[in-house]
Amino acid sequence: MEAFGLLMHGFAVLMTWKIISLMVVGLVLGIFVGVLPGLGGPNGVAILLPLTFTMDPTSAIVMLSCIYWGALFGGAITSILFNIPGEAWSVATTFDGYPMAQQGKAAEALTAAFTSSFIGSLVAVMLITFLAPMISSFALKFGPPEFFAVYLLTFCSFVGLGREAKHKTVISMALGLLIAGIGMDTVSGNLRMTFGSDNLLRGINFLVAVIGLFGISEILLTMEERLALRGHAAKISLRTVLKVWMDLPKYWVTLLRSSVIGCWLGITPGGAIAASFMGYNLAKRFSKDPESFGKGRIEGVFAPETAAHASGTAALLPMLALGIPGSGTAAILLGGLMVWGLNPGPLLFVEHKDFVWGLIASMYLGNVVGLVIVLTTVPVFASILRVPFAAVAPMIVVSCAIGAYAIQNAMFDIWLMLGFGVVGYIFKKIGIPLAPFTLALVLGSRAEDAFRLAMIGSGGSVGVFWSNGLVGTITTLAITLLFWPLIDRAFTAVARMWRPTPVTT
């Protein structure tokens, strides 16, 4: 019950008016960001990150993670009311949510979405609460080979488990690794690929890249598609909320299944998007009445939302405990931690107890407060979408530019961000996933340093990656995951048994 005591300590850290109000501000900003297409969770967090630089780390992470929870909640609003997924992970929510809204059951659908989001994160937070202390005792076992093995695991699982075409994932990741190599090389102390430019000396900042890749490119796409916004009005009464909650126990299997899928995909970097689809598809497969899915079935809202939220929350565990982000947003939060002078990794749990447990406690509190806020403010947020796109788009572009500039006070970074915007647009057009690129940009140089330090330490022998149980297991797991599709196919061919249908988008 050590975890319980620490958690209570965390709540004590949070119970100040300053932190509670930051939490509310963060949630409202997050919902706003989640509602707007073109500004997703990662972008919102990336743009607002510099605002938190002067705060103490605990306040800053509470605010940022609340933006994240808010974005997770907000994504559902537009999916259900307007059939526009505000976030990629709410695409699956539109399948049954929008039909429900058309049948005049928008309030039920929204309540279902918010409630299941809440349940999903709650399950994931409990997982974090009880797993986190165990992970911190791992603390000192991590030397260069172990770190490299974990990075390798992350890269391999992206390739092996990702839903995108393998070659495209590899292309995207390789380009990210290349860009990550720009700047000073710590191991040799030499400059690489700077071409004599002072601006390139410090390397490409991944936040600048992320704002361009996601924010600017999404604006470009939306302009091209001439997005028209038409929505349904929504108002939630207490009676609808209670009615949906009364029905909840009936769907416990779906909720549990989606929570488990979400936690698993959050910890391994499958991410919220994959989790929401997997949750939806499995609910449909195991339903006695699969035909009714897609026609406005409330279970079709429960399943993806629970999974997406569980996964979004669980993604923070590997980020905190190992310094490895389980999602794009977690990757940006990771950058934030470093700015505040906290080194994510096993020692974080030992050296910064206040911070870690404050964050975990804020996950509980943030979700409760978030649920209340979304249930009461739906009509307000729905009205955002009546503002013409022509007015919203310039605001988004300006906020992206400010965000990119503020990271290092460099005008060069704005040009860089715009450049990455075009790159992101092209990637989306030719179907190259952006996530592996971002991941490689964040972890590339760390993975490289860890590999080279391991090589120096072992005198050049690759055997160091199997030199003890810990590193050997991780490395083997990484390689297994890399070839998972092949292994899976081989097993299926041998067994000739029932085989899961591929997840469809």
Place this chain on the structure above:
Amino acid sequence: MSNSIRATAALAAVLASAPILSSATSPAMAWEPTKPVEIVVAAGAGGASDQMARMMQAAIQKNNLMKAPVVVSLKGGASGAEALIYMKSSDGDANKVLIAYSLIYMLPLSAKIPFNWRDLTPVSVVAMDQFVLWDNAGGAKTVKEFIAAAKAASSPFKMGGTGSKREDHVLTVFMEKQTGAKFSYLPYKSGGEAATQLVGNHTEANVNNPSENLEVWRAGQVRALCVFDKERISYKTKVTETQSWNDIPTCKEEGLDVQYLMLRAMFLPGKVTPEQQAFYVDLFEKVTKTAEYKDYMEKQALKPIFLKGPEMLKFLEEDDALNKSLMTEAGFVAK
């Protein structure tokens, strides 16, 4: 890459510019900053430079040494080169002051960074930092045993440090030259990381500054073998349960004749006015007289020193020549 995520100074400055009560006793100065003053740190968060900058920030604000607020701005990207280029491109901006260390001599040599400290305006040398040879608490107990273990090791004997071709690396090379032992030098991103890796037994030793290993030393996880100076550190207050800084022998006493001290000095950008320079010389002289500064020197085992004007220039030229010869001898000067 991860190193290059840095706090934004201007934004921080705006947010931090809470009004500060002016001290009634401050004398009328010819020039005084009106905007927030940025202390530029050429290293990562939590490192020795960062800690020192935050001590100065606290000393200035608590003692009302200046009306304008102070912000610490971390520019540790590209092993600190980011800060050097930032200072170089801020000619005439007297609201930025760099807290420099030996990288001002070494980086231009090893990585051919287009920088020369003579382009900046020297303010004062505020301290000298020590280097200590540390090993894991479970490792060798004396320098002799340590060297013997290094010579006997069949697999690479790993020495952790911060950065490549820099002070830690130079010390390692000179230890090799002195003893004939071979070390595999592992360059980590920060002194903190080098400390953790030593505790976890992933390296055999490191040559961290006292401040970087202080916490793990107090926790009894590492052993201080010797200090790379002519004389012992003067502080005699117990730091660990049994030892004070003064109890650490010099490396020379232990038969390892390697010495190195590192400057901690303040610089303004180039082309500032003499009045502006004078203001900061005076400011940092006051800082070195505060209780915060004295406490910090003792806790982190630094040598207090204050040099300004021609005295400082003479010191810098000599120090530059010394570092250059060390770098050349170690073979770290880029062709």
